[in-house]
Amino acid sequence: MTGQFIKGDVHVLWKDLAEKYGPLVRFGPDQVLCTDLESILRITSVRSNYRKSDWYDLARMGDDDNLLSMTDKERRKERRKKVAPAYNGKGAGSHTFSIEAGLDRALTAWTELIDRKYLASGPIFQPFDIAQSVHFYALDSLGEIAYSQSLGYIANDKDMNDVLKINEATLPWMYLLNNHHFFFKLLRKWPFSLLLPRAGDKAGLGAIMGHTTSIIDQRLALSSSEKKVPLPDDMLQSFISHHLTRPELQEEVTVQLFAGSDTVANGIRLCLLHLFSSPRIYRKLQAELDSAYPFPSVSSSSPGPSGPENRTPIPVATCLGLPYLQAVLRESLRILPPVATGGFYKDVSPSGDTVMGFDLPPGTKVATGAAIYAMCHSRAIFGEDADVFRPERWLEAEEAARLESSGKGKREGTGMGEAGKRLKEMEMTLGLIFGHGQFECVGKKLAMMQMNKVVAELVRRYDFTVLNPVRPCKVENALMWLVKDFWVRVERR
Numbered sequence: 001m002t003g004q005f006i007k008g009d010v011h012v013l014w015k016d017l018a019e020k021y022g023p024l025v026r027f028g029p030d031q032v033l034c035t036d037l038e039s040i041l042r043i044t045s046v047r048s049n050y051r052k053s054d055w056y057d058l059a060r061m062g063d064d065d066n067l068l069s070m071t072d073k074e075r076r077k078e079r080r081k082k083v084a085p086a087y088n089g090k091g092a093g094s095h096t097f098s099i100e101a102g103l104d105r106a107l108t109a110w111t112e113l114i115d116r117k118y119l120a121s122g123p124i125f126q127p128f129d130i131a132q133s134v135h136f137y138a139l140d141s142l143g144e145i146a147y148s149q150s151l152g153y154i155a156n157d158k159d160m161n162d163v164l165k166i167n168e169a170t171l172p173w174m175y176l177l178n179n180h181h182f183f184f185k186l187l188r189k190w191p192f193s194l195l196l197p198r199a200g201d202k203a204g205l206g207a208i209m210g211h212t213t214s215i216i217d218q219r220l221a222l223s224s225s226e227k228k229v230p231l232p233d234d235m236l237q238s239f240i241s242h243h244l245t246r247p248e249l250q251e252e253v254t255v256q257l258f259a260g261s262d263t264v265a266n267g268i269r270l271c272l273l274h275l276f277s278s279p280r281i282y283r284k285l286q287a288e289l290d291s292a293y294p295f296p297s298v299s300s301s302s303p304g305p306s307g308p309e310n311r312t313p314i315p316v317a318t319c320l321g322l323p324y325l326q327a328v329l330r331e332s333l334r335i336l337p338p339v340a341t342g343g344f345y346k347d348v349s350p351s352g353d354t355v356m357g358f359d360l361p362p363g364t365k366v367a368t369g370a371a372i373y374a375m376c377h378s379r380a381i382f383g384e385d386a387d388v389f390r391p392e393r394w395l396e397a398e399e400a401a402r403l404e405s406s407g408k409g410k411r412e413g414t415g416m417g418e419a420g421k422r423l424k425e426m427e428m429t430l431g432l433i434f435g436h437g438q439f440e441c442v443g444k445k446l447a448m449m450q451m452n453k454v455v456a457e458l459v460r461r462y463d464f465t466v467l468n469p470v471r472p473c474k475v476e477n478a479l480m481w482l483v484k485d486f487w488v489r490v491e492r493r
């Protein structure tokens, strides 16, 4: 397995294990892989006694825990109650703020950069590494919604402080070490701990931590100022109004930038990779977007609204009403889930458990995350062509369920019919890419807003050609996918 980690394709090994040995596979002294949907839903449900294992140490950014790295149940519950409102655009009391406005600022800055610097004209063009640039967008957009300031990646159009470079170099090793937790624990001890990032570093994660430290200090000073100054409307202000302490603010703002940037960037990159490789699907999506929210340069004969307002990024509410866009996003998330093979181990509680007929002693680590790739490619759930990117499968399943519930095909008194059950199973399986129940990703809604807006906005504005059709980009797995060198030519439609 270590070899597979180093090669960056451990997800394939886990899929093979599940196919060969069934829904519960023991692959380490105290580690099991579970690919049974019902068992995973039970293990991760709100009332389950399972808790996060020490594997989550990987997510610790500073001296203390954040919501993602916390294993203690009560502490997590308390922290989640305080931070969740911000992720839903809620401040103190009944006050709400617009997350979408922050996303629009970053998306506008990004498309302006593309228009200014990268648009091709005849033989003249500037190669555009969309893998790297999407990451710049993801970081800047998080800055905008977290504390109303872009991090400046788009403005500078470069990997400032080598944050991406260092992240790409260290993530595979941290991921590998963490699977042998003894070594990972050593890394946290002196003198190895000196290698870990710390606020104030000139490069890498530490540089961003230093940046967030000063933002938080300024905001706390502003919030406690005697002068009545208007306070920004953003997630940081929501955290403050929900009484997070100074160190807690530091942990939550930092984890937000890291749990929310690679993941979202990957969701977008991998969706674009599928779209660029499927001209039929790309055109069909473009046609749907042209009818719903045409970009002004699209032929004026296009139906639907037109005019200057459509130069602003497409609203998320419009996106959510577009069935083909929703099917495309679901399908790309299914084929390559952004967090595909993290173990996300949950410890069996002190009373032990029985899963799929096997007794699991207390402390057994059940890998709920490692199963996702295998489950999202299950032929039993998604059909014989489960390995193929085909958004229509979602529309077909929805139509079958609709017909069934409207009478055709549903037998009297049988509750949900076969087609309804199948659609539900597909949706629940896909849902696992964000975790489930008490462990569900707190940034899920925000991530889906990002994916909807960015994919739709790029597709309605531009046409893309990959520069190297033999190998459009490099993709390897290190908990998240590392997607690199995705060079394209961009044209205005």
Ligand code: HEM
Binding pocket: 067, 068, 080, 142, 255, 256, 257, 259, 260, 261, 263, 264, 267, 337, 338, 339, 344, 368, 369, 432, 433, 434, 435, 436, 438, 439, 440, 441, 442, 443, 444, 446, 447
């Ligand atoms: C496509 C994008 C994303 C995917 C696929 C994703 C996936 C996940 C997964 C699998 C988990 C862990 C589930 C478990 O422990 O079993 C998680 C947790 C978490 N995610 Fe996300 N995530 C995404 C985007 C985001 C964003 C945008 C943010 C924040 C800005 C975020 C913040 C978090 C946090 C704080 C947790 C810990 C939640 C808790 O333990 O209560 N994620 N996410």
